[in-house]
Amino acid sequence: MTQSPAIPLPPPEERRCLREAASLTQAQLAARVGVSRETVRAWEAGRTSPRGRRRQAYAQLLTSLAEKTAAQEPAPEVAAEGKGAVEVEVEVEVEGEVTACQQDLLTPAQAFDALYAFCAPTLVRQTYLLTGRRELARESVEHAFQLAWQRWPEVARDRDPAGWVRATAYDCALSPWHRFRPRYRHPEPPPADASDRALLDVLLTLPPPQRRTLLLYDGVGLDLPETAAETEASTPATAKRLLHARATVAERLPALSDPGELHRRLAELGATERLRAAKPVTVRDGSERRARFWTRAAIAFTVALIGTTTLTLRTAPTHYEPPVPPGEAVLGVPPRVAPGPLSETQQKLRDKLHAQMQHGPEKLAPQAG
Incomplete structure (x- = not known):
């Protein structure tokens, strides 16, 4: 009996791009396929590959997402100008054939606006969970996108532009210098719901590295290596931070000991706050x-x-005058008393006398009257 060939799947990076383009979380996609969120995370990371019926269902779902994305987004042809055009091409491999889903030529401003519209609203809510301050969350996200626009050629060619902006926004939000700003010395009003207040209080009690790791892994849905790379830590250290953070949350809120429930509550807490991006x-x-x-x-x-260097060069002395050394006794003979260093007035007088004639004034000859 011959075994049927495996259904081709897109590369792991394109799987994640298709899911994010359809505004689906890993948990939602896992529910459609009938697997756990950790399994989808492993598929998108390339650590494992689906088999059998799950592979067929996963491939069909990705194909439908690609077709839906291609049908919803227009493909205008805009001339490249300014800083250069950005070419976006997403290809999905289905049954051995490569189908081009989208191929747009966008100006830098249009590409930036598309990235901002896709990431900014969600990123503001995530940054609010990280800091507990609404204004600081908006300010950090705007600052991150401003830096992204200044370095747009570099960010546009990055493997994960959304991750670049997210890491920059998190770094800005967690900066310790905000504590010295008068507007951030007092706490902001907490959420209205009691359960939301309890969860936010627990998050803010965590150390910043643990809080950021928990938000990236259980909130955003990154896998462990990606979380470690974004937090600039090793994978074992990231795993320990995640375990400590989960243990602290479960100790104070036993209902959130399940990672799936924690993921749902983090999404709800960020969605309840009305946070608007510019x-x-x-x-x-x-x-x-x-x-x-x-x-x-x-x-x-x-x-x-x-100007300061020029002024210094014009006014600085041109030669060095060593100070007069103090006298010393020789064979019991006391040193001769010598005058001390000249003052500025005395130096000017000495220079004036040296500039005059050395032989003195002319002699007066008497004349007979």
């Missing part, structure tokens, strides 16, 4: 204003430095 045009304009400000500040500092 428009992408406003963020791009703010980034350009910030870039112009720092450019002008750098030019002004350079000019001031050049």
Whole structure:
């Protein structure tokens, strides 16, 4: 009996892109296929591969997501200008054939606006869970996207632009310098629901590394290696942080000891808060204003430095005058008393006398009257 060949699947990175393009979480996709969220996470990471009926169901679901994405998103042809065009191409391999789902030429501004519209609303809610402050969450996300626009050629070519912006926003939100700002010295009003307040209080009691690891793994849905890479830690250290964070949450909130329930509550807590992000045009304009400000500040500092150096060179002495050493006794003979160092007035007088004629004034000859 011959075995039927395995159904071709897209690469792991494209599987994740198709799921995110359809606005599906790993838990939602797992429910459609009939597996656990950890299994979907392993499929998208490339650690394991589905087999049998699960492989067939997974391939059919990815094919439908690709067709739905291609049908919903138009493909305008826009000339490349400014910083260059970004070519987006998603290919799905089905039954040995490669089908192009989308191939758009977007200007840098359009590509940035698409990334902002896709990531900013969710990222603001995630950053709020990380800090417990609404205004700080919006400010951190806007700052991250402003940096992304300043480095857009680099971010556009990154393997995961959304991950780049997320890591930058988290770093900005967890900066210890915010505690010195007057507007962030007092706590903000907590959520209205008692269960939401309890969960947020538990999250804020966690150390920042554990809080960030828990949010990335159980909130965002990253796997352990990706969480370790984004937090700049080793995989074993990340696993220990995750276990400690889960143990703390389960100790204070026993109902959230299940990771699936914790994931659901984190999503609900972020969705209950009305957190709105600024428009992408406003963020791009703010980034350009910030870039112009720092450019002008750098030019002004350079000019001031050049002027200070020039003034120092013009006014500094041209030679070194050693100080008069103190006298010493020789064979019991006391040292001769010598005058001390000249003052500025005396030095000017000495220079004036040296500049005059050395032979003195002319002699007066008497004349007979």
